[in-house]
Amino acid sequence: MSSERGTDDPAELQEALRGFVRAFGLHQPEKTPCGQPIPVSEAHALGELAQDGELRQVELARRLRLTKSTVSRLVGQLTARGWVERAPAPGDGRGVVLRLTPSGERAAGNLAEARREKFSRLLVSIPEHEREGVLHALHVLVEALDE
Template sequence: MSRKHSADDPAALQAAVAGFVRAFGLHQTETTPCGQPISVSEAHAMGELAQDGELRQVELTRRRRLQKSTVSRLVGQLTGRGWVERAQAEDDGRGVVLRLTPAGRQAAQNLAEARRERFARLLDSIPAHERAGVLHAFDVMREAWDGDR
């Protein structure tokens, strides 16, 4: 923590989060923190689809906490890459179901492997006695963020 800020100063939290974002590369919009040539939003969407096999577009919107128009653009980008296909929901003529194509499943697998390797290296660089505290701090931050909305 900076000598300029105390732990109770919101500026200290802001500086810490900004430093993390920069160090992790989250400000670089065209690549993931694990160095893959895809945006973080696209990578997260691919992960959701790989996990579930298919999702309604509205569910992807909810899970990613994005606006409908943002998810529409995101799906358009993934469709343009040949990684996602859209289909009409069988039980609702207005609903859209998203699925990975075979190329999309391969891309999702490559992303997952790069992510596993990157996080394994990151975890190895955190002293073993501090790992639980780091994970706890992330949980506390996420819960605080969710509670502030």
């Protein structure tokens, strides 16, 4: 970081975030940060479905912060891979419920294991006395983005 710029300089925040995005691999959308050869958006969708068992498609869009049309395409990709199945939402002729197939459950499990390994290594690399501050900073950043 440049000592000429202060913490009130937006360029400083931009540089720090750019460095994080690149170091974490988020600029490589066809591979997860934990090294799995799957688009990041698909990995996030699998994780949400694995967590809840089934979700309405509109709820998946809300959680992923993506538009309905983007999630529709995403679900199409996951369905084509054989990882997700769609069903009509009970009592709602227009709604769609999503569930993982057995193959999707295996893929989600593999992703979860790779994620656990990556974050375990990452956590160990952060000095123990800095961990609370790192987590706090991430929470503050998300809150600021939500405003």
